[in-house]
Amino acid sequence: MTLSPTRSTDQPGAEGAAPGPDLLPAARHPYPATRVSTDPVRWPDVARLPAPAPVRTAIARTLLRRAFRRLPLAIRLGDAPAEGAGPGLTVHDPDAFFRRVGTSGLIGFGESYMAGEWDSDDLAGVLTVLAARVDDLVPAPLRTLRGAWVRRRPAADRNSLTGARKNIHRHYDLSNELFEEFLDPTMTYSSAVFGSLPARPEELSAAQARKIDRLLDLAGVGEGTRLLEIGTGWGELALRAAARGAHVITITLSTEQRDLALRRIADAGHADRVDVRLCDYREVEGAYDAVVSVEMIEAVGAEFWPAYFATLRDRLAPGGKVALQAITMPHERMLNTSRTHTWISKYVFPGGLIPSREAVVREAARAGLKVTADHGYGEHYAETLRLWRERFAERAAEVRQLGFDTVFQRMWELYLAYSEAGFRARYLDVRQIRLAAATVPAQAAPRDDAAAEPAGRPGAPSVTAPATGGDLPSTTLPAQQGAR
DSSP states (O other), X not given: OOOOSOOOOOOSSOTTOOOOTTXXXXXXXXXXXXXXXXXXXXXXXXXBOOOOOHHHHHHHHHHHHHHHHHSSSEEEETTSOOBSXXXXXXXXXXXXXXXXXXHHHHHHHHHHHHTXXXXXXXXXXXXXXXXXXGGGSSOGGGGGGGGGTOOOOOGGGOOSHHHHHHHHHHHHTSOHHHHHHHSOTTOOOSOOOOSSSSOOGGGHHHHHHHHHHHHHHHTTOOTTOEEEEEOOTTSHHHHHHHHTTOEEEEEESOHHHHHHHXXXXXXXXXXXXXXXXXXXXXXXXXXXXXXXXXXXXGGTOGGGHHHHHHHHHHTEEEEEEEEEEEEEOOHHHXXXXXXXXXXXXXXXXXXXXXXXXXXXXXXXXXTTEEEEEEEEOHHHHHHHHHHHXXXXXXXXXXHHHTTOOHXXXXXXXXXXXXHHHHHHTTSOEEEEEEEEEOSSOOOOOOOOGGGOOTTSOTTOOOOOOOOOOSOOOOOOBTTBOSOO
């Protein structure tokens, strides 16, 4: 089950749905404040516990209880007193919690939160502790058994021309009104660059403008520039580029985003300078002085990275520049994630994969592009996500009025906190990267087919990368000197 624009209500059942023995409506448990009434049609894997798996459940219980004792967390299991110190994690239903984790690993961990089986007084804090110690949660001798708890990504989530439209629809076409509830007035859904940290809510719009201007500067966008933007969002980058005098072609697969972007561009008086197209990046034509793509590569999927970078190179006019903003993760973790169906890929971003910095450098080189500037600023994304998460919590009643039920709200809260924790633990980074045409064609790199099956598909391109050979040029960011 993944995100869908279809909204639902907080009903414990649906007409014609026969509750099975493990259906979990509120009446089954004595803590209605935490147990979430769940529509079994909308959220089947949240409404129902997985099939009993006593051995897996026992292993999960043993491993997690041992891990909890080593972590700086205040853990409370059921009616037992809290143990430890730090951000609080309260497991209301330990049996259901360990059963889900034992059966489905981190997917079960997320579904347990969606079901209201555990809570926290500091969700981002708990997840930051877990993200920082993710390699220590399971003893080293047992890590070879990881494959027993993870699933391959569904073939249906591949980002083919048809699949990419479906995957984008399942996230970005949820509702413009939903995103308006927690984004700032620029409707920018990517990391901001703040003047100083910690960030304040009133600074977010200016920080988003600062981020966009830095990208436009990286790409050399000015009067008369022919700009291609891959991934429109809700149009803010195209608007700022048009205000500089650029002529913009911007492409998206989201009808909701396109419709709002068109209105915003018309209202700003830039309709003559900006052309918003419902178009896949593989279908765009023409040559451009600059290409900008903001947090788009994460939705491409490793199988299609060669096509993505080939598009960047093929659409670039002589002397042109590419400016990317990309979330990245360490290379080994990327390789593990690429083979795994995660909670994020199941519920939030189907078909996506966050690349490593090495993978970006390697795939760009294969396409005939070289990195000429590269700087990271993950702390700024953590603050961006915190502001979004706090705003989303404040607007819970308005989100409910839009038709998004409690399970969805808990899912979205977990997604924002989970992402924030990744940046705070430095499990994730975000980078602004400038690319230009390489003067010498890149030689084909050796393949590593064992690492080349990100979606369980033999023959996918290798994403293994060598050392980059030293630091690349970086730019100083406010509140953070240099690149990571």
